[in-house]
Amino acid sequence: MNTNNSRCIAAVVKARSLREHRPANGSAGMQGGGRVRSRSLSVTMRRSAMTLQNNMAKNQRGEAAPSSRMTGRERQMGGFSLLLESSDDEGPEEVTFEDSKADARRSMKRALDTARREKELLKEKRRKRQELFQEQKKRKLLSAEVLEEIDSTKQEQSHVKAAEEEAEPEEVEGRKRNWKQNAARNLKGNYTVTTVKQSTLASSQLKAAEDFLHSRMYGPGSRRTTSNEMLSLENKMGKNKSAAVQFVKKNWACQKKAKAEKLKKTWIHMQQIPSS
Amino acid sequence: MGEFKVHRIRFFDYMPSAIRAMAFSTRTERLALARADGALEIFNFSDNYFQEKVLPGHDGRAVEALCWVGPRLFSAGLNGEITEYDLENLRPRYTVDAYGGPIWTIGVNSQGTLLAVGCEDGTVKMFEVLKERIQFQRNLDRQRGRIISLSWHPSGTLIAAGMMDMIRIFDAETGRATHRLVVDRGAGASKSKEVVVWSIAFLSDYTIISSDSAGKVQIWDGLNGTLIRTHLITKWDVLALSVSQDESSLVAGTSEGTVVQFQFLSSTVDRLDKDWVRTRTFKNHSHDVRALAHTETAVVSGGMDTQLVVRPLLDKVEKNTRESAIRKVSFPHRSLVCCAKKAGVLLFQFPDHLELWRLGESDGYGKPGGSLPVKRGPEKLIQLKRKGEDHICCSALSPCGGWLAYSTVTSFRLYRLLNGSISICKVSKLPKDLRPAHQLCFSTDSSKLFASSSNSSVVVVALNEPECKYLGTLKAKYGCRQPVHLLSASENGKWLATANTDCEVHVYNLDKLKLHCTVPVYGSCPTAMAIHPTTSNLVVVHADQQIFEYSLVKKEYTEWSRRLQKQGLHSLWLERDTPITHVTFNPKNPAHIIVQDLFMFCIIDKSLPLPEAKNVLYNQMTLRSLPEPDRVLHSHGFKICKDFQHLLCVSLLEDHSLVVVERPLLDIVSQLPAPVRQKKFAT
Numbered sequence: 001m002n003t004n005n006s007r008c009i010a011a012v013v014k015a016r017s018l019r020e021h022r023p024a025n026g027s028a029g030m031q032g033g034g035r036v037r038s039r040s041l042s043v044t045m046r047r048s049a050m051t052l053q054n055n056m057a058k059n060q061r062g063e064a065a066p067s068s069r070m071t072g073r074e075r076q077m078g079g080f081s082l083l084l085e086s087s088d089d090e091g092p093e094e095v096t097f098e099d100s101k102a103d104a105r106r107s108m109k110r111a112l113d114t115a116r117r118e119k120e121l122l123k124e125k126r127r128k129r130q131e132l133f134q135e136q137k138k139r140k141l142l143s144a145e146v147l148e149e150i151d152s153t154k155q156e157q158s159h160v161k162a163a164e165e166e167a168e169p170e171e172v173e174g175r176k177r178n179w180k181q182n183a184a185r186n187l188k189g190n191y192t193v194t195t196v197k198q199s200t201l202a203s204s205q206l207k208a209a210e211d212f213l214h215s216r217m218y219g220p221g222s223r224r225t226t227s228n229e230m231l232s233l234e235n236k237m238g239k240n241k242s243a244a245v246q247f248v249k250k251n252w253a254c255q256k257k258a259k260a261e262k263l264k265k266t267w268i269h270m271q272q273i274p275s276s
Numbered sequence: 277m278g279e280f281k282v283h284r285i286r287f288f289d290y291m292p293s294a295i296r297a298m299a300f301s302t303r304t305e306r307l308a309l310a311r312a313d314g315a316l317e318i319f320n321f322s323d324n325y326f327q328e329k330v331l332p333g334h335d336g337r338a339v340e341a342l343c344w345v346g347p348r349l350f351s352a353g354l355n356g357e358i359t360e361y362d363l364e365n366l367r368p369r370y371t372v373d374a375y376g377g378p379i380w381t382i383g384v385n386s387q388g389t390l391l392a393v394g395c396e397d398g399t400v401k402m403f404e405v406l407k408e409r410i411q412f413q414r415n416l417d418r419q420r421g422r423i424i425s426l427s428w429h430p431s432g433t434l435i436a437a438g439m440m441d442m443i444r445i446f447d448a449e450t451g452r453a454t455h456r457l458v459v460d461r462g463a464g465a466s467k468s469k470e471v472v473v474w475s476i477a478f479l480s481d482y483t484i485i486s487s488d489s490a491g492k493v494q495i496w497d498g499l500n501g502t503l504i505r506t507h508l509i510t511k512w513d514v515l516a517l518s519v520s521q522d523e524s525s526l527v528a529g530t531s532e533g534t535v536v537q538f539q540f541l542s543s544t545v546d547r548l549d550k551d552w553v554r555t556r557t558f559k560n561h562s563h564d565v566r567a568l569a570h571t572e573t574a575v576v577s578g579g580m581d582t583q584l585v586v587r588p589l590l591d592k593v594e595k596n597t598r599e600s601a602i603r604k605v606s607f608p609h610r611s612l613v614c615c616a617k618k619a620g621v622l623l624f625q626f627p628d629h630l631e632l633w634r635l636g637e638s639d640g641y642g643k644p645g646g647s648l649p650v651k652r653g654p655e656k657l658i659q660l661k662r663k664g665e666d667h668i669c670c671s672a673l674s675p676c677g678g679w680l681a682y683s684t685v686t687s688f689r690l691y692r693l694l695n696g697s698i699s700i701c702k703v704s705k706l707p708k709d710l711r712p713a714h715q716l717c718f719s720t721d722s723s724k725l726f727a728s729s730s731n732s733s734v735v736v737v738a739l740n741e742p743e744c745k746y747l748g749t750l751k752a753k754y755g756c757r758q759p760v761h762l763l764s765a766s767e768n769g770k771w772l773a774t775a776n777t778d779c780e781v782h783v784y785n786l787d788k789l790k791l792h793c794t795v796p797v798y799g800s801c802p803t804a805m806a807i808h809p810t811t812s813n814l815v816v817v818h819a820d821q822q823i824f825e826y827s828l829v830k831k832e833y834t835e836w837s838r839r840l841q842k843q844g845l846h847s848l849w850l851e852r853d854t855p856i857t858h859v860t861f862n863p864k865n866p867a868h869i870i871v872q873d874l875f876m877f878c879i880i881d882k883s884l885p886l887p888e889a890k891n892v893l894y895n896q897m898t899l900r901s902l903p904e905p906d907r908v909l910h911s912h913g914f915k916i917c918k919d920f921q922h923l924l925c926v927s928l929l930e931d932h933s934l935v936v937v938e939r940p941l942l943d944i945v946s947q948l949p950a951p952v953r954q955k956k957f958a959t
Binding site: 205210223225226237 | 959
């Protein structure tokens with residue numbers, strides 16, 4: 001295999017030197033391009049070397065590479081493998097630059113194609129989902145007749161509410177603008193929804209302050225570890241070395257264990273029934 | 277001696293809460309400690325660091341700072357309120373809303389007339405300290421950014437306030453911000469985060485010392501507004517600072533758990549060029565140190581690992597004495613477990629709920645030291661959540677297991693337990709005199725409930741269904757204002773002993789509902805007491821580990837007690853640093869007294885000789901190895917067992933089995949929040 005690799009490398013070097021002798025288009029771009037191309041060249045060379053080795057292995061194993069499944073490149077390689085059959089000492093034939101260039105272009109195109117296809121698929125999915133949501137929203141809104149009925153019943157109430165109802169019937173938000181009752185809303189039916197504990201400004205500020213403190217002490221960049229880790233380190237470094245504090249995670253798969261326990265009980269019960 | 281079947285209980289999930297702030301009052305030698313759940317604790321440093329008073333917490337009272345103004349205690353919290361506490365009734369006296377958003381810091385001037393608070397909205401608000409209340413005076417110049425810490429200059433003319441990225445110096449009279457000291461941000465990744473000046477101190481020579489979240493302690497010239505010196509002491513935050521009274525020593529607490537001391541010393545012998553020099557480092561905590569106090573002789577620190585550590589400074593105290601030993605307070609100095617002796621049921625008190633457990637049963641016989649097979653495991657019968665936002669102050673369970681009572685600062689509740697303590701129903705009609713109590717106790721025959729209330733008085737209520745009748749109030753003669761923290765009823769139902777934090781012990785006659793006698797006052801606060809069932813002797817144990825036995829019938833100290841006082845207790849006994857929290861007796865042997873503290877329980881046999889100074893105190897192991905006849909020669913009356921550690925309660929049931937409630941410290945430490953990650957070699 002070493003001889004193969006050296007020949008591949010030799011081919012790469014040759015190819016690179018070929019590029020450098022071409023007329024310069026712009027030195028920086030040229031170098032960059034040349035470098036890229038030589039890299040792709042070396043990649044394809046390596047790849048072709050790999051397929052060559054595979055084919056050689058296949059031939060050694062006695063498998064005949066079915067010609068119908070071969071791609072263009074492999075067909076070329078196939079030709080080479082036949083040659084190899086005859087003479088094992090010689091290294092693989094050099095692949096021409098144009099071939100590998102076409103190869104690389106084809107694979108890039110394939111990749112771009114798949115990416116484009118995936119994007120389109122996602123777009124489709126998104127569009128469908130959006131449509132579904134629109135439909136659901138429309139369904140959720142009550143029909144115009146029901147809204148008119150609500151309108152009529154609410155006209156006896158205060159001016160503020162009447163003003164709100166004058167908005168278009170599809171406007172659901174009108175009903176939500178009911179500040180008078182602390183977060184109470186009247187839905188279709190005879191019940192109200194309120195919060196159990198009214199959150200005041202003070203409690204939200206308290207929460208914000210506590211969050212600030214927590215983020216400064218335990219937030220990102222605070223370089224903390226767990227108490228378990230600290231105690232385990234103490235056990236490891238201490239005078240009497242012992243195992244980590246939570247060596248076995250006892251609370252894993254709780255549900256599975258409960259299920260197994262139940263199964264065991266039923267099995268024992270079943271066993272006892274025929275005997276009794 | 278005795279062989280006991282021991283119920284070893286470790287299912288009490290007691291979890292202390294982190295220490296958030298502390299303040300030391302040099303005048304009264306008291307330390308006030310605020311915990312994360314809003315609870316406040318007062319420690320008496322002159323009485324063996326005994327936890328005298330505990331004020332229960334409150335949901336939403338997130339205390340951030342504490343301040344003593346003479347004998348009065350003020351706290352400020354993130355709920356935007358300043359609270360003054362009534363230390364005689366163990367409740368908040370009143371709260372004043374500062375209207376500045378969450379309050380981060382509070383400070384009083386040296387004259388004790390003005391209170392300054394630093395708020396979230398960037399204002400420093402000044403309050404006048406009046407006799408019965410505080411009154412808003414004015415705001416200082418409003419700043420952009422929250423005020424995290426502040427410190428008064430001893431003259432009362434300047435205030436230094438630590439904010440985000442800078443320190444502002446205010447003129448207290450005009451309210452103008454005079455100087456702006458810019459604090460450097462940390463290096464590397466922390467350059468993008470604002471640096472928080474967590475703590476600040478203003479010294480009398482106009483030096484400002486600040487500690488920030490970049491791990492630096494910086495020394496500034498307050499007059500010119502310039503930086504003198506920077507000390508980088510840690511990679512994490514430096515959360516707390518405390519300066520000693522004489523301003524020669526300063527301690528800084530870090531997130532790593534270390535406390536670094538700086539001293540104002542000169543490098544040469546002559547006193548000319550003094551400078552703040554870093555001297556000692558103490559590593560007594562595993563988690564962040566959030567509160568510090570520098571007393572004259574010691575450094576007191578507390579933080580997220582919930583332990584209070586008092587570290588005496590060896591240049592101020594005698595070496596190798598009891599005074600120079602480090603003290604760690606990890607558990608409360610009062611009992612949170614109540615054992616119903618007749619029913620075999622335990623009551624666990626948590627800040628927000630109560631748990632009732634039935635003990636397990638075991639049949640077998642075994643050797644001493646071995647474990648017996650459990651026939652029926654312990655089961656949790658009831659979990660009772662409290663109503664309202666105040667935390668539970670005290671609770672009690674009647675010995676028959678039929679009545680349960682608990683009290684918060686605002687309410688009192690009594691429940692009846694039926695069907696073997698399985699079903700529970702609230703007793704709704706309670707007498708009006710039964711107000712929230714500091715301590716509760718049931719009589720042994722479960723017919724009466726004693727609740728301590730204000731002015732050291734005790735309310736007696738007869739337990740009946742459906743309505744409880746008020747029987748009377750027991751009042752002491754003199755004007756005692758301090759709260760009663762210990763209540764003990766005798767088994768025959770005749771006597772009730774009460775002890776308050778003023779070291780007064782009163783004994784009442786329950787038949788006549790009058791004061792029977794007052795035990796002579798001893799200088800140290802009583803920590804546990806009990807009345808003997810047959811001899812009616814009152815055994816009182818004090819915070820300095822002294823034991824007294826007082827005969828209630830004869831109204832004098834017993835002969836054994838006098839003998840003990842004459843000989844004196846063994847030195848190892850007196851050197852113990854945790855107080856005795858429970859005293860009980862052995863029904864089978866009237867000469868036994870069983871006492872328990874955090875690390876041991878001891879059976880004191882009054883019929884055996886007292887240990888002399890030259891005897892070994894902890895001699896149980898050695899006695900076991902001696903042959904039978906020799907044992908009598910070497911044994912003494914104090915039989916100490918240290919097999920069970922971190923004891924919360926030791927009690928003797930009616931069937932002569934011992935109940936031992938343990939809370940291993942490891943269980944608590946493993947549930948603490950995250951410590952900092954220290955990278956050590958080879959790990």
